[in-house]
Amino acid sequence: MLARVRDGDPGAYADLVRRHAPVAIRTAALLGAGADAEDVAQEAFVKAYAALGRFRPDAPFRPWLLRIVANETRNLHRSAGRRAAREQRAWAATAPLLLHGAGPDGGDVAAAVLGTARREALVAGLGRLSEPHRQVVTCRYLLDLDEAETAEVLGWPRGTVKSRLHRAIAALRAHLEVDVDA
Template identity: 60%
Template sequence: MRTREGTLERGPEGGRLVDAEGAAIARVRAGEPEAYAELVRAHTAAALRAAVAFGAGADAEDVVQSAFLKAYQALGRFREGAAFRPWLLRIVANETRNTVRSAVRLRAVAGREALLLGPEPLIPESADPALAAVARERRGVLLAALAELTEEQRQVVTYRYLLEMDEAETAEAIGCPRGTVKSRLNRALARLGQLIRGEGGEGHG
Protein backbone atom coordinates (compact mmCIF):
# COMPACT_ATOMS: atom_id res chain seq x y z
CA MET A 1 0.00 0.00 0.00
CA ARG A 2 1.08 3.62 -0.28
CA THR A 3 2.24 5.50 2.78
CA ARG A 4 1.88 9.23 3.30
CA GLU A 5 5.38 9.69 1.93
CA GLY A 6 4.38 7.90 -1.28
CA THR A 7 6.47 4.79 -0.69
CA LEU A 8 5.42 1.17 -0.72
CA GLU A 9 4.98 -0.77 2.48
CA ARG A 10 4.23 -4.44 3.05
CA GLY A 11 0.66 -4.48 4.31
CA PRO A 12 -1.32 -7.21 6.06
CA GLU A 13 -2.61 -8.50 2.74
CA GLY A 14 -0.19 -9.55 0.02
CA GLY A 15 -2.66 -8.51 -2.66
CA ARG A 16 -2.53 -4.90 -1.54
CA LEU A 17 1.22 -4.81 -1.92
CA VAL A 18 1.07 -6.37 -5.38
CA ASP A 19 -1.56 -3.82 -6.41
CA ALA A 20 0.57 -0.94 -5.12
CA GLU A 21 3.64 -2.28 -6.89
CA GLY A 22 1.65 -2.77 -10.07
CA ALA A 23 0.48 0.84 -9.89
CA ALA A 24 4.07 2.07 -9.50
CA ILE A 25 5.24 -0.07 -12.42
CA ALA A 26 2.36 1.20 -14.56
CA ARG A 27 3.43 4.77 -13.82
CA VAL A 28 7.00 3.98 -14.87
CA ARG A 29 5.77 2.43 -18.11
CA ALA A 30 3.60 5.48 -18.70
CA GLY A 31 6.63 7.75 -18.68
CA GLU A 32 7.04 8.54 -14.98
CA PRO A 33 10.45 7.01 -14.17
CA GLU A 34 10.57 8.67 -10.74
CA ALA A 35 7.87 6.21 -9.61
CA TYR A 36 10.54 3.50 -9.72
CA ALA A 37 12.12 5.09 -6.65
CA GLU A 38 9.17 3.78 -4.62
CA LEU A 39 10.08 0.22 -5.54
CA VAL A 40 13.75 0.85 -4.83
CA ARG A 41 13.01 2.21 -1.36
CA ALA A 42 10.64 -0.64 -0.55
CA HIS A 43 12.97 -3.48 -1.57
CA THR A 44 16.55 -2.26 -1.07
CA ALA A 45 16.93 -3.85 2.38
CA ALA A 46 15.76 -7.28 1.20
CA ALA A 47 17.94 -7.03 -1.92
CA LEU A 48 21.02 -6.22 0.17
CA ARG A 49 20.34 -9.13 2.53
CA ALA A 50 19.99 -11.45 -0.44
CA ALA A 51 23.19 -10.21 -2.09
CA VAL A 52 25.15 -10.69 1.14
CA ALA A 53 23.64 -14.13 1.75
CA PHE A 54 24.57 -15.29 -1.75
CA GLY A 55 28.20 -14.22 -1.30
CA ALA A 56 28.50 -10.68 -2.69
CA GLY A 57 30.31 -9.55 0.46
CA ALA A 58 31.78 -6.05 0.07
CA ASP A 59 30.28 -5.84 -3.42
CA ALA A 60 26.69 -6.18 -2.15
CA GLU A 61 25.74 -2.53 -2.74
CA ASP A 62 27.16 -2.59 -6.28
CA VAL A 63 25.31 -5.84 -6.98
CA VAL A 64 22.02 -4.37 -5.75
CA GLN A 65 22.46 -1.18 -7.78
CA SER A 66 23.13 -3.24 -10.89
CA ALA A 67 20.14 -5.49 -10.15
CA PHE A 68 17.78 -2.53 -9.77
CA LEU A 69 19.06 -1.07 -13.03
CA LYS A 70 18.54 -4.35 -14.88
CA ALA A 71 15.10 -4.74 -13.32
CA TYR A 72 14.19 -1.24 -14.49
CA GLN A 73 15.37 -2.03 -18.01
CA ALA A 74 13.36 -5.27 -17.98
CA LEU A 75 10.08 -3.84 -16.61
CA GLY A 76 8.52 -4.32 -20.02
CA ARG A 77 8.80 -8.08 -19.48
CA PHE A 78 7.48 -8.02 -15.91
CA ARG A 79 4.36 -10.16 -15.61
CA GLU A 80 1.34 -8.09 -14.66
CA GLY A 81 -0.15 -9.11 -11.32
CA ALA A 82 3.04 -10.76 -10.06
CA ALA A 83 4.90 -9.74 -6.91
CA PHE A 84 7.93 -7.57 -7.57
CA ARG A 85 10.22 -8.82 -4.77
CA PRO A 86 10.70 -12.47 -5.91
CA TRP A 87 11.32 -11.26 -9.47
CA LEU A 88 13.86 -8.70 -8.27
CA LEU A 89 15.65 -11.19 -6.03
CA ARG A 90 16.12 -13.58 -8.94
CA ILE A 91 18.00 -10.76 -10.67
CA VAL A 92 19.99 -10.09 -7.48
CA ALA A 93 20.95 -13.77 -7.29
CA ASN A 94 22.12 -13.77 -10.90
CA GLU A 95 24.10 -10.56 -10.42
CA THR A 96 25.70 -11.94 -7.28
CA ARG A 97 26.66 -15.16 -9.05
CA ASN A 98 28.28 -13.19 -11.87
CA THR A 99 30.13 -10.95 -9.41
CA VAL A 100 31.45 -13.87 -7.38
CA ARG A 101 32.64 -15.66 -10.50
CA SER A 102 34.40 -12.57 -11.83
CA ALA A 103 36.08 -11.98 -8.44
CA VAL A 104 37.45 -15.57 -8.56
CA ARG A 105 37.12 -16.18 -4.82
CA LEU A 106 33.93 -16.76 -2.83
CA ARG A 107 33.34 -14.28 0.03
CA ALA A 108 30.12 -15.90 1.22
CA VAL A 109 31.08 -16.94 4.76
CA ALA A 110 31.96 -13.44 5.96
CA GLY A 111 28.91 -12.01 4.25
CA ARG A 112 26.55 -14.55 5.76
CA GLU A 113 27.97 -13.94 9.22
CA ALA A 114 27.10 -10.24 8.93
CA LEU A 115 23.62 -11.19 7.72
CA LEU A 116 22.96 -13.68 10.51
CA LEU A 117 24.31 -11.47 13.27
CA GLY A 118 22.42 -8.37 12.13
CA PRO A 119 22.98 -4.88 13.54
CA GLU A 120 22.59 -6.06 17.16
CA PRO A 121 24.66 -8.77 18.89
CA LEU A 122 22.75 -11.92 19.74
CA ILE A 123 24.13 -11.85 23.27
CA PRO A 124 24.93 -8.52 25.01
CA GLU A 125 28.53 -7.82 25.98
CA SER A 126 27.43 -7.76 29.61
CA ALA A 127 26.25 -11.36 29.44
CA ASP A 128 28.15 -14.28 30.89
CA PRO A 129 31.38 -14.68 28.82
CA ALA A 130 30.88 -18.44 28.83
CA LEU A 131 27.46 -18.05 27.19
CA ALA A 132 28.89 -15.63 24.64
CA ALA A 133 31.63 -18.14 23.80
CA VAL A 134 29.05 -20.89 23.28
CA ALA A 135 26.99 -18.59 21.03
CA ARG A 136 30.05 -17.75 18.92
CA GLU A 137 30.89 -21.42 18.57
CA ARG A 138 27.34 -22.26 17.46
CA ARG A 139 27.34 -19.43 14.92
CA GLY A 140 30.64 -20.68 13.55
CA VAL A 141 29.24 -24.21 13.17
CA LEU A 142 26.13 -22.91 11.39
CA LEU A 143 28.10 -20.68 9.03
CA ALA A 144 30.47 -23.51 8.18
CA ALA A 145 27.50 -25.79 7.52
CA LEU A 146 25.82 -23.24 5.23
CA ALA A 147 29.03 -22.93 3.24
CA GLU A 148 28.99 -26.70 2.65
CA LEU A 149 25.52 -26.75 1.07
CA THR A 150 25.08 -26.85 -2.68
CA GLU A 151 24.15 -23.57 -4.37
CA GLU A 152 20.53 -24.74 -4.82
CA GLN A 153 20.24 -25.71 -1.15
CA ARG A 154 21.85 -22.45 0.00
CA GLN A 155 19.43 -20.46 -2.15
CA VAL A 156 16.28 -22.11 -0.83
CA VAL A 157 17.40 -21.80 2.81
CA THR A 158 18.30 -18.15 2.29
CA TYR A 159 15.00 -17.20 0.63
CA ARG A 160 12.81 -19.21 2.99
CA TYR A 161 14.44 -18.47 6.33
CA LEU A 162 17.03 -15.68 6.17
CA LEU A 163 14.78 -13.49 3.99
CA GLU A 164 11.56 -14.89 5.53
CA MET A 165 9.81 -15.43 2.20
CA ASP A 166 6.86 -17.82 2.01
CA GLU A 167 6.85 -20.89 -0.23
CA ALA A 168 5.11 -19.14 -3.11
CA GLU A 169 7.58 -16.23 -3.08
CA THR A 170 10.51 -18.60 -2.77
CA ALA A 171 9.28 -20.66 -5.71
CA GLU A 172 8.89 -17.53 -7.83
CA ALA A 173 12.31 -16.21 -6.83
CA ILE A 174 14.02 -19.49 -7.68
CA GLY A 175 11.87 -20.12 -10.72
CA CYS A 176 10.56 -23.56 -9.82
CA PRO A 177 7.31 -25.19 -8.60
CA ARG A 178 6.39 -25.03 -4.91
CA GLY A 179 6.83 -28.78 -4.67
CA THR A 180 10.45 -28.38 -5.72
CA VAL A 181 10.95 -25.76 -3.02
CA LYS A 182 9.64 -28.20 -0.41
CA SER A 183 11.85 -31.06 -1.56
CA ARG A 184 14.97 -28.88 -1.83
CA LEU A 185 14.27 -27.38 1.57
CA ASN A 186 13.82 -30.81 3.15
CA ARG A 187 17.11 -32.00 1.69
CA ALA A 188 18.89 -28.77 2.67
CA LEU A 189 17.68 -28.93 6.28
CA ALA A 190 18.57 -32.60 6.53
CA ARG A 191 22.03 -31.86 5.17
CA LEU A 192 22.46 -28.94 7.60
CA GLY A 193 21.52 -31.25 10.44
CA GLN A 194 24.13 -33.78 9.34
CA LEU A 195 26.83 -31.14 9.05
CA ILE A 196 26.03 -29.54 12.40
CA ARG A 197 26.10 -32.95 14.06
CA GLY A 198 29.42 -33.64 12.37
CA GLU A 199 28.13 -36.62 10.42
CA GLY A 200 29.53 -35.44 7.07
CA GLY A 201 28.43 -37.48 4.09
CA GLU A 202 27.56 -36.39 0.57
CA GLY A 203 25.16 -33.51 -0.05
CA HIS A 204 22.95 -33.39 -3.09
CA GLY A 205 20.62 -30.68 -4.46
Protein backbone atom coordinates (compact mmCIF):
# COMPACT_ATOMS: atom_id res chain seq x y z
CA MET A 1 0.00 0.00 0.00
CA LEU A 2 2.86 2.42 0.80
CA ALA A 3 4.27 1.85 -2.67
CA ARG A 4 0.93 2.95 -4.15
CA VAL A 5 0.97 6.03 -1.91
CA ARG A 6 4.50 6.91 -3.04
CA ASP A 7 3.38 6.47 -6.64
CA GLY A 8 0.81 9.20 -6.04
CA ASP A 9 -2.37 7.16 -5.52
CA PRO A 10 -4.55 9.39 -3.27
CA GLY A 11 -6.97 6.53 -2.63
CA ALA A 12 -4.15 4.47 -1.16
CA TYR A 13 -3.28 7.19 1.32
CA ALA A 14 -6.96 7.54 2.24
CA ASP A 15 -7.00 3.80 2.96
CA LEU A 16 -3.87 4.17 5.06
CA VAL A 17 -5.45 7.01 7.04
CA ARG A 18 -8.67 5.03 7.60
CA ARG A 19 -6.66 2.05 8.81
CA HIS A 20 -4.45 3.97 11.24
CA ALA A 21 -6.65 6.93 12.30
CA PRO A 22 -8.26 5.22 15.31
CA VAL A 23 -4.91 4.25 16.87
CA ALA A 24 -3.44 7.66 16.05
CA ILE A 25 -6.33 9.46 17.77
CA ARG A 26 -6.21 7.07 20.74
CA THR A 27 -2.44 7.61 21.04
CA ALA A 28 -2.80 11.39 20.96
CA ALA A 29 -5.54 11.25 23.59
CA LEU A 30 -3.58 8.96 25.88
CA LEU A 31 -0.49 11.14 25.56
CA GLY A 32 -2.45 14.14 26.76
CA ALA A 33 -3.94 15.84 23.70
CA GLY A 34 -7.42 15.55 25.21
CA ALA A 35 -10.08 17.23 23.08
CA ASP A 36 -7.41 18.11 20.51
CA ALA A 37 -6.57 14.44 19.81
CA GLU A 38 -8.27 14.41 16.40
CA ASP A 39 -6.52 17.63 15.36
CA VAL A 40 -3.18 16.23 16.51
CA ALA A 41 -3.77 13.02 14.56
CA GLN A 42 -4.78 14.95 11.46
CA GLU A 43 -1.66 17.11 11.66
CA ALA A 44 0.43 13.97 12.13
CA PHE A 45 -1.06 12.43 8.97
CA VAL A 46 -0.30 15.60 7.02
CA LYS A 47 3.30 15.59 8.26
CA ALA A 48 3.63 11.87 7.59
CA TYR A 49 2.47 12.36 4.01
CA ALA A 50 4.96 15.17 3.52
CA ALA A 51 7.76 13.01 4.97
CA LEU A 52 6.98 9.78 3.08
CA GLY A 53 10.08 10.31 0.97
CA ARG A 54 12.19 9.89 4.11
CA PHE A 55 10.32 6.80 5.31
CA ARG A 56 12.37 3.60 5.06
CA PRO A 57 10.44 1.06 2.95
CA ASP A 58 11.57 -1.86 5.15
CA ALA A 59 10.36 -0.18 8.38
CA PRO A 60 6.86 -0.66 9.82
CA PHE A 61 4.56 2.29 9.13
CA ARG A 62 2.50 2.27 12.34
CA PRO A 63 5.34 2.96 14.85
CA TRP A 64 6.72 5.64 12.52
CA LEU A 65 3.31 7.32 12.35
CA LEU A 66 2.76 7.06 16.10
CA ARG A 67 6.13 8.70 16.73
CA ILE A 68 4.90 11.64 14.64
CA VAL A 69 1.66 11.65 16.67
CA ALA A 70 3.69 11.71 19.91
CA ASN A 71 5.82 14.58 18.62
CA GLU A 72 2.74 16.53 17.59
CA THR A 73 1.23 15.97 21.04
CA ARG A 74 4.41 17.31 22.65
CA ASN A 75 4.28 20.29 20.31
CA LEU A 76 0.70 20.92 21.41
CA HIS A 77 1.78 20.96 25.07
CA ARG A 78 4.74 23.24 24.38
CA SER A 79 2.66 25.70 22.39
CA ALA A 80 -0.04 25.69 25.09
CA GLY A 81 2.62 26.47 27.71
CA ARG A 82 4.04 29.29 25.60
CA ARG A 83 0.54 30.65 24.97
CA ALA A 84 -0.29 30.57 28.69
CA ALA A 85 2.97 32.36 29.54
CA ARG A 86 2.29 34.95 26.83
CA GLU A 87 -1.24 35.52 28.17
CA GLN A 88 0.09 35.92 31.72
CA ARG A 89 2.68 38.46 30.55
CA ALA A 90 -0.03 40.35 28.65
CA TRP A 91 -2.26 40.32 31.71
CA ALA A 92 0.59 41.57 33.92
CA ALA A 93 1.21 44.40 31.47
CA THR A 94 -2.51 45.27 31.36
CA ALA A 95 -3.12 45.25 35.12
CA PRO A 96 -1.35 48.59 35.79
CA LEU A 97 -3.46 50.26 33.08
CA LEU A 98 -6.59 49.07 34.84
CA LEU A 99 -5.33 50.35 38.17
CA HIS A 100 -4.49 53.82 36.96
CA GLY A 101 -6.84 54.20 34.03
CA ALA A 102 -9.87 55.44 35.97
CA GLY A 103 -9.94 57.33 39.19
CA PRO A 104 -12.03 59.72 41.25
CA ASP A 105 -12.63 63.12 39.71
CA GLY A 106 -10.84 65.41 42.13
CA GLY A 107 -12.58 63.92 45.17
CA ASP A 108 -11.10 63.84 48.65
CA VAL A 109 -7.96 61.88 49.49
CA ALA A 110 -9.84 59.16 51.40
CA ALA A 111 -12.07 58.47 48.39
CA ALA A 112 -9.04 58.33 46.11
CA VAL A 113 -7.26 55.86 48.41
CA LEU A 114 -10.38 53.72 48.75
CA GLY A 115 -10.91 53.78 44.96
CA THR A 116 -7.31 52.72 44.36
CA ALA A 117 -7.58 49.93 46.93
CA ARG A 118 -10.78 48.65 45.34
CA ARG A 119 -9.25 48.71 41.86
CA GLU A 120 -6.17 46.87 43.15
CA ALA A 121 -8.38 44.20 44.72
CA LEU A 122 -10.41 43.92 41.53
CA VAL A 123 -7.30 43.56 39.35
CA ALA A 124 -5.87 40.96 41.74
CA GLY A 125 -9.17 39.05 41.66
CA LEU A 126 -9.31 39.19 37.86
CA GLY A 127 -5.78 37.83 37.75
CA ARG A 128 -6.88 34.75 39.71
CA LEU A 129 -9.72 33.89 37.33
CA SER A 130 -9.32 31.22 34.68
CA GLU A 131 -8.58 32.54 31.21
CA PRO A 132 -12.15 32.04 29.87
CA HIS A 133 -13.62 33.74 32.94
CA ARG A 134 -11.17 36.64 32.72
CA GLN A 135 -11.96 37.00 29.00
CA VAL A 136 -15.71 37.17 29.50
CA VAL A 137 -15.48 39.65 32.41
CA THR A 138 -13.03 41.78 30.46
CA CYS A 139 -15.27 41.91 27.39
CA ARG A 140 -18.50 42.58 29.30
CA TYR A 141 -17.34 45.01 31.95
CA LEU A 142 -13.93 46.41 31.06
CA LEU A 143 -14.58 46.75 27.33
CA ASP A 144 -18.30 47.40 27.92
CA LEU A 145 -19.48 44.98 25.24
CA ASP A 146 -22.99 43.56 25.35
CA GLU A 147 -23.64 39.81 25.41
CA ALA A 148 -23.96 39.48 21.63
CA GLU A 149 -20.74 41.42 21.04
CA THR A 150 -18.92 39.41 23.70
CA ALA A 151 -20.13 36.17 22.10
CA GLU A 152 -18.90 37.35 18.71
CA VAL A 153 -15.51 38.50 20.01
CA LEU A 154 -14.88 35.29 21.94
CA GLY A 155 -16.43 32.99 19.34
CA TRP A 156 -18.77 31.45 21.90
CA PRO A 157 -22.53 30.90 21.85
CA ARG A 158 -24.48 33.56 23.73
CA GLY A 159 -25.56 30.99 26.34
CA THR A 160 -21.92 30.17 27.04
CA VAL A 161 -21.20 33.86 27.58
CA LYS A 162 -24.07 34.06 30.08
CA SER A 163 -23.08 30.95 32.02
CA ARG A 164 -19.36 31.75 32.09
CA LEU A 165 -20.06 35.33 33.10
CA HIS A 166 -22.27 34.12 35.95
CA ARG A 167 -19.55 31.71 37.15
CA ALA A 168 -16.83 34.31 36.69
CA ILE A 169 -18.68 36.89 38.78
CA ALA A 170 -19.23 34.30 41.52
CA ALA A 171 -15.53 33.38 41.48
CA LEU A 172 -14.50 37.04 41.47
CA ARG A 173 -16.83 37.75 44.36
CA ALA A 174 -15.30 34.83 46.30
CA HIS A 175 -11.76 36.12 45.57
CA LEU A 176 -12.69 39.62 46.69
CA GLU A 177 -14.37 38.37 49.88
CA VAL A 178 -11.24 36.37 50.77
CA ASP A 179 -9.09 39.48 50.26
CA VAL A 180 -11.39 41.61 52.43
CA ASP A 181 -11.41 39.01 55.23
CA ALA A 182 -7.61 38.62 55.17
